[in-house]
Amino acid sequence: MRETASWLDGVKPVLRSLFLPDPRQVAPLLLGKVLIRRGKDSLLAGRIVELEAYLGAEDPAAHAAAGRTARNQVLFGPPGHAYVYFIYGTHYCLNVSCMAEGEAGCLLFRALEPLHGVEEMAAARRVTKTERGNNLLRRIAGGPGRLAQALGITRERDNGKDLTDDAGDLWIGDDGFEKPKVQTTARIGITRAADLPLRYLLAGSPFASRQTENTVK
DNA sequence: ATATCGATTATCT
DNA sequence: GATAATCGATATG
Numbered sequence: 001m002r003e004t005a006s007w008l009d010g011v012k013p014v015l016r017s018l019f020l021p022d023p024r025q026v027a028p029l030l031l032g033k034v035l036i037r038r039g040k041d042s043l044l045a046g047r048i049v050e051l052e053a054y055l056g057a058e059d060p061a062a063h064a065a066a067g068r069t070a071r072n073q074v075l076f077g078p079p080g081h082a083y084v085y086f087i088y089g090t091h092y093c094l095n096v097s098c099m100a101e102g103e104a105g106c107l108l109f110r111a112l113e114p115l116h117g118v119e120e121m122a123a124a125r126r127v128t129k130t131e132r133g134n135n136l137l138r139r140i141a142g143g144p145g146r147l148a149q150a151l152g153i154t155r156e157r158d159n160g161k162d163l164t165d166d167a168g169d170l171w172i173g174d175d176g177f178e179k180p181k182v183q184t185t186a187r188i189g190i191t192r193a194a195d196l197p198l199r200y201l202l203a204g205s206p207f208a209s210r211q212t213e214n215t216v217k
Numbered sequence: 218a219t220a221t222c223g224a225t226t227a228t229c230t
Numbered sequence: 231g232a233t234a235a236t237c238g239a240t241a242t243g
Contacts, residue, residue, distance in 0.1 A: 052235070061235070071228065089225025091236050108235055145236045155227095190235055 011173040013166040019079035023053035027200040046112025064104030091145030112141035121150040
């Protein structure tokens with residue numbers, strides 16, 4: 001208990017105003033911040049090393065492209081809130097809403113560097129310790145579906161949560177990490193507007209979802 | 218190392 | 231009825 005409490009010393013929740021601009025402006029500011037999940041007796045945390053921007057009506061790849069629906073309504077709400085969707089019948093993905101109410105930009109969390117609660121996250125992911133070096137760590141949260149599973153994120157539990165509220169159980173903190181060098185590439189895994197350079201990486205991070213396709217555009 | 222494929226369901230056409 | 235912002239397994243060089 002004392003262990004986990006002390007880990008959060010000096011970690012302050014980010015301000016909602018961080019999420020007010022266009023997600024393309026927010027992404028470089030959000031890289032290097034820490035995503036935190038609090039359980040009853042656990043603290044899970046990882047540094048944000050990979051994000052993708054999704055825009056509004058002008059972005060055919062965005063869930064908001066066709067306007068407001070039951071699924072995507074959080075995107076049209078105030079900034080700094082969790083939009084969680086279920087995909088391929090198997091995976092959850094976490095986004096944070098950006099821009100003012102009524103505008104639907106967001107950022108998809110694509111990879112974390114595990115920082116705290118590694119054993120618990122590994123167990124949730126069912127990865128074993130037989131692998132060496134960063135391979136195990138990368139398999140814990142190196143991908144949008146993986147990081148959601150590592151932190152136990154589901155739509156039912158987390159959709160709509162305020163990620164700037166450190167009294168909640170899912171929030172984003174600033175631990176004073178240096179301003180990161182940012183690398184930009186095309187987005188991954190989409191068919192529409194696949195060429196836009198809207199994927200943002202903490203440059204050189206070994207914890208990104210993929211090590212190839214990381215060329216600077 | 219890269220390529221291809223199946224899983225499995227909420228959501229939208 | 232088709233699709234999807236993924237992942238892990240399997241096959242192949």
